[in-house]
Amino acid sequence: MGSLFRNAFPAVLAAMVAVACQTVQTTGGGAVGVDRGQMMMVSAQEVEQASAQQYQQIIAEARKQNALNRDPATVQRVQRIVNRLAAQSGVFRSDATRWQWEVAVLSSDQLNAWCMAGGKMAIYTGLIDQLKLTDDEIAAVLGHEIAHALREHARERISKSMATNIGISVAGALFGVGDAGQSLMGQVAKVTFELPNSRLHETEADRIGVELAARAGYDPRAAVTLWNKMASKSSGAPPEWLSTHPSHTSRQRDLAEYAERVMPLYRQAGGR
Template sequence: MVLKPIIKNSLLALALAGLVACETVQTTQGGAVGIDRKQQMLVSSAEMDAASSKEYAQVLAEAKSKGLLNRNAAQVQRVRNIASRLIPQTGVFRPDALKWNWEVNVLSSDETNAWCMPGGKIAVYTGLIEKLKISDDELAAVMGHEIAHALREHARERASQQVVANSAISIGAALLGLGDVGKQGGQYLYMGLMGLPNSRANETEADRIGVELAARGGYDPKAAVTLWQKMASLGGEEPMKFMSTHPSSSERIADLTVYAQRVEPLYQQTRRR
C-alpha cells in the first residue's frame, strides 16, 4: 500500500496534534519522599472521575446483590478507621483531595487485593486481610499505596499514554502499509519499551507516597516492608522484570526499606502527639 504525500502529511499532523494536546501537569506536591515528576495528560480528570464513579457503583451493586458487600461489620469498621487517619494526610500531596467524595468499602473475596479509583473510591478485599493476617500498620501501607495511585492520577496518565500510543501505532502502521499485524507488533513494542516500565515506575511512586501517608497517619512505615515479605511468602513465580507491571518483591522491599527510614521521623512526631 502506497500513501500519497498529502495523506502522509495529514496523518503526521494528526499524530503531532495528539502530542501537542497533552497537558503537562504536576498532580501532587513532593512531600518528604520527593515525588516531583511531571506528567503528560490527554484525558481529563473529569472524564476519569465520571467513569470511575460509574464503575465503582456497578462493582458495589454487583457485590451487594451477591451478599458480598460489607458483610463483616468489624472488618468494615477497621478499614474505615484506618482510612479516616490516612485521608486527612492527602492534603500534604494535594489539598484538593481533602474535598473528594471519599468512599470506603470491604468486598468479600479470596483475592489479596485492594484499590482506590480516581476521586477516592476505595475497596479492600477480605482475602488481603485474612490470608496475610494483616496488621493495622500493614493495612495502612496497602491503603496508602492505593490512595497514592489516585493522588498521582496514574490511571489518567496511563489512559493518556495509551491514547497517544494507539494513534501513533495506527498512523505508523498505515504509513508503512503493515495493517493489523503491524498494529499488534506496535502494541508489543510500546508495552516493552514504555508501557510496562511506566507502570513499574508508577508502582514505585505509590509505594513511596504510601509509606509517607501511613507515617503521617500514625502507622509504622516499616510495616510496608513486612507486608511485602508476607506477599512474597504467598508463593507463585514472578514474571521476568521486563514483562511485569510491578517491580519484583525484592526490589520493592529494598526501596521501601529506604523510604520507610526516610519518613520514620514523621511517624515518631505523630506518635508523640
C-alpha cells in the same frame, strides 16, 4: 509512499500527540520527593466521573452477589484506617481532602485492594485474612492504593494508551499495516512504553504510601513486612524486566529506605 513523507511522519505524529497532551503536576513532592511532570490527554474530571460510575456498578454487583462484607468490626477497622490516611492526603494535593472518599470491604479470596480516581476504594477480605494483616500493614496497602489515585496514575495510563493508539492508527493508515502488523506494533509499544512507566507508578505509590501511613500514625516499616508476606504468596512471579511491578527484592529495599526516611513523621504523629 515517498521517502520524504516517510521521514517526516515521526515529526508529524509527535506534533499531533503534543497538541493533544498537557504536562501537569498532580501532586506535591512530599517528604519522599516524588516530583515528576505527567503527560495527560484526558481530563481529571472525565476520569473521576467514569471511576465513580464504575465504582457504583461494582458495589451494586457485589451487593447483588452478597459479596459486600458486613462484619462490623472489619468494616469499621478499615474505615478508621482510611479516614486517617485520607486526612493526610492534603499534604500531596489540597483538593483530595474534598474528595468523596468511599471504601468497601469485599468478601473474596483475592489478595487485592484498589483505589479509583476520586477516592473510590475497596479491599478484599482475602488480603486481610490470608496474610493476617495488622492495622499498620492495612495502612501500607491502602496508603499505596491512595497514592495511585493522588498521582492520577489511571489517567496517565489512559493518556499513554491514547497516544499509542493514535500512533498505531495513523501508521497503519499511512503505511498500509494490516491488523496483524498493528497488533504487533501495539505489543512493542506496550513493552517499550507502558511496562517501564507502570513500574515507575508502583515505586511512586510505594513512596507516597509510606509517607501517608507515617503521617497518619501508622508504622511505615510495616510496608516491608507486608511485601515480605506478599512475596511468600507469589512464588514463580515473572522477572522484573517483564513485569509491571518491581521485583520483591527491589521493592523491599526501596520501601525500607523510604520508610526510614519518614520515621520522624511517624514519631511526630505519636508513633514509636
